[in-house]
Amino acid sequence: MMRAVIRNLYLAALAIFLLTPMLVVVVFSFDANRFPTLPWGGFTLAWHREALGDALIVSAMWNSLIVSLGTAVLATILGFCAAYLDYRYRFFGKRSLMLVIAVPPAVPVTILGMAMLAALSRTPMFGTPLGVIVCHVAIAVSFAMALIRLRLGDLGDDLEQAAWNLGASQRNGLLHVVIPFCRPSLIAAFCLSAAVSLDEFMVAWFVGGVNETLSVRVFNLLLGQVNPKINAIGTLVLATSLVLVSIAQMSARVGGTRKDAA
């Protein structure tokens, strides 16, 4: 009994520690005080309104939308290709390919940002949302591939082979059997890649130049003085991440194995 109480208290403390920073941002975005502290200064939407009226923030929102969507689409497609390749084939260089897909999220973003900037600064992609997208895809494809590969593990050999037996080409088997089976994990990969891109600020800061994403705008505002607009943007960013990660989790959990569903 005593052990269970201690265990729950410990877990509750951990939950509070992890929730505090997120709640602080959201709660104080509605506080009328300029500086986010106690006592509560009254409810207001002024900071949200002010943030939405700020031209730099609005353009950052558009940039984030473009960059996150672009990253999500490309990372999901490339992640599926890599996952299927790993699932179905054996070939020379497979380990190296899987390594260069898996490793990027483990490299500190300062180094990644510097390396990507050095490489992209000689191309017309530098300073454009496209430049940020290509770099974010190189990072996010790792998560997309992992999610889809997990799902492919549940496919089993027989279904695709049955399609081939019935005369389907490998391409048709892929299009009509494998991809429909993977749909939940494709949705999960899409949402998670979008969330990774939305939150990443270092590479986007290095490579994006004047085209700031929301996370870069937050970072640049932080380098200045305390600004209540940060809480307002933060609430939007956190809410979006929460929705994306929740959809990803629900999709990734769908179905279990094919045999269960059937």
Add this chain to the structure above:
Amino acid sequence: MTARLEKTQAITPAGGRTRAGNRAVLPLVLGLPVALWQLAFFVLPVIFLIVITFWKVRSFRLEPAFDLGNWEKVLTSTPFQRALVYTTEVAAIASLLCMLIAFPAAHAIALGLSETARRRWIAFLIIPVFSSYILKVYAWQVVLSPGGVVNVSLAALGLPQVDLLGGALSLNIGLLTLTLPVVTLILTFALMGVDRSLLEAARNLGASGGQVLMQVTLPAIRSGVGLAAVTAFLMSFGDYASPVFLTGSNPPTLSILIVDTVKSGSQWPRASVIGVSMLVILALAFVTVQFLTQRRAGGAR
């Protein structure tokens, strides 16, 4: 690229039978884009970074050269050496703290909770991994600041003010915000893989809780512990946001040195030297932990 179907030697898809070369086309179509993408936007940039460390800067322009001077200048400079020692120290302490806090939580989640509660906890821990870290660092900054929530609350209780921001405490709070969710998840998954009957057997044979932990549980998840520790070290070692916003860049970490050097303009080769040195240290840390966890695994049998 010559590709072979795995596990499906007997039945081949239509088309594969007629033209032998055809089977290699689909894997090529699938594999080439992602391979080229990672090559162009990850591998080549990192190689380029290594190459730049040997280049020269002349009148604010980068010039290809083979010059070891950058390495010599950076490695012998006091700011770099200080930052190297400081960053390693910070990352080591933060990782140790993270492991000590995460392990009991993971143990409780993996072995103490019901199936439903466990699934909820895992879902809960995934959210902070993928939600803005920079915003959370900012939140801690305002909570811990002199006029922030903590100090205002202390004042209301009639207690003296505390200087929370700008020291090891605030730095570790920031780093734990980054590392705890991931590390707890890794340890939870590792512990979920432990054979429960083994733990029960040990308990039935009269082992105390501590003995079960030290002699059964921990040895069984050795590689998971190694992975968790390396992850914590890697994340804290490379982090930029916490040292900047929670200690005011004082003293600077290696990541801060990199950003300052890059943003100040012309010293790209030197910034690259710092970056490549960091990669070498991280690779060494990874190999060491791999070596330790695997060798002990062999020795135990």
